[in-house]
Amino acid sequence: MIKVGVFGASGRVGKLLIEDLKKTEEMSLSTVFVRNTLDFTIDPSLLVTSDMHSFLNACDIVIDFSLPEACEILLEEAIKTPKPLVIGTTGLNQHQLNLLKQASELMPVLYATNMSLGVALLNKLVYQASAALEDFDIEIVEMHHRHKKDAPSGTALTLGESAAAGRNLDLDKVRVSGRDGNIGERSNDEIAVMALRGGDIVGRHTVGFYNDGEFIELNHTATSRNTFSKGALRAAKWLTNKDAGLYSIADCLEL
Ligand code: NAD
Numbered sequence: 001m002i003k004v005g006v007f008g009a010s011g012r013v014g015k016l017l018i019e020d021l022k023k024t025e026e027m028s029l030s031t032v033f034v035r036n037t038l039d040f041t042i043d044p045s046l047l048v049t050s051d052m053h054s055f056l057n058a059c060d061i062v063i064d065f066s067l068p069e070a071c072e073i074l075l076e077e078a079i080k081t082p083k084p085l086v087i088g089t090t091g092l093n094q095h096q097l098n099l100l101k102q103a104s105e106l107m108p109v110l111y112a113t114n115m116s117l118g119v120a121l122l123n124k125l126v127y128q129a130s131a132a133l134e135d136f137d138i139e140i141v142e143m144h145h146r147h148k149k150d151a152p153s154g155t156a157l158t159l160g161e162s163a164a165a166g167r168n169l170d171l172d173k174v175r176v177s178g179r180d181g182n183i184g185e186r187s188n189d190e191i192a193v194m195a196l197r198g199g200d201i202v203g204r205h206t207v208g209f210y211n212d213g214e215f216i217e218l219n220h221t222a223t224s225r226n227t228f229s230k231g232a233l234r235a236a237k238w239l240t241n242k243d244a245g246l247y248s249i250a251d252c253l254e255l
Pocket of ligand 1: 007008009010011012013014033034035065066067068069070087088089090091112113114115116150228
């Protein structure tokens with residue numbers, strides 16, 4: 001039985017992970033990390049702790065859906081006490097991404113801004129479309145619930161990277177994150193990544209390829225957060241016995 005530690009347990013995805021783990025074969029929840037106290041009841045035999053060292057020692061693998069600053073603390077500690085890590089937290093800054101890379105030299109780390117099978121495939125399709133439709137303008141729009149803190153979503157940025165890679169472009173150099181005022185005409189290479197927020201939308205991403213006379217829009221809609229928790233559990237099962245290294249959800253799904 002693989003012992004799983006959940007980091008970010010009281011969050012929207014964290015709570016689902018705890019529920020889904022009850023129904024998952026070969027894996028069981030062994031510990032949850034909490035900042036203060038847990039705001040729901042849990043099997044009393046499980047370790048509920050705010051001590052990172054005890055948390056890491058009580059599990060075989062960690063699944064993280066928290067916030068960038070919390071993920072940073074987890075990575076710093078894991079570098080001292082290596083443990084396979086499935087990281088789902090989005091909005092990581094360059095320093096946090098460097099820590100993630102450093103950790104992956106010591107332990108297997110799977111980092112995915114979206115754990116769903118559909119988005120993993122969408123990234124492949126976007127890469128192909130971007131390369132094949134070289135004269136088409138690329139625009140990405142994402143929509144999420146009103147509570148989401150980072151923008152644009154990690155998924156939208158990853159889709160932007162797939163689109164840029166299809167044309168040998170660097171997303172950081174061509175990304176446009178807003179348009180307002182007398183800004184002039186659109187340039188050929190720019191890739192806009194725009195964010196809308198409202199209601200309880202779990203996640204909707206549209207990557208459009210626009211030309212004179214025709215356009216194609218590739219769209220993915222997540223209708224349930226279970227898509228992410230189930231995907232993360234599948235990733236954890238796959239990652240447990242891997243060598244140290246940085247893995248993607250596409251590696252896990254063999255896409
Ligand atoms: P949420 O706000 O509901 O939960 C965040 C969790 O992090 C809470 O349990 C909170 O207590 C915990 N936390 C915050 N600061 C902490 C700290 N300093 N130490 C320890 N724990 C701390 O958020 P959510 O909707 O569950 O999403 C969590 C993250 O996962 C976000 O970054 C979100 O964008 C991302 N996400 C990723 C995917 C994916 O497929 N990769 C899918 C959905 C959400």
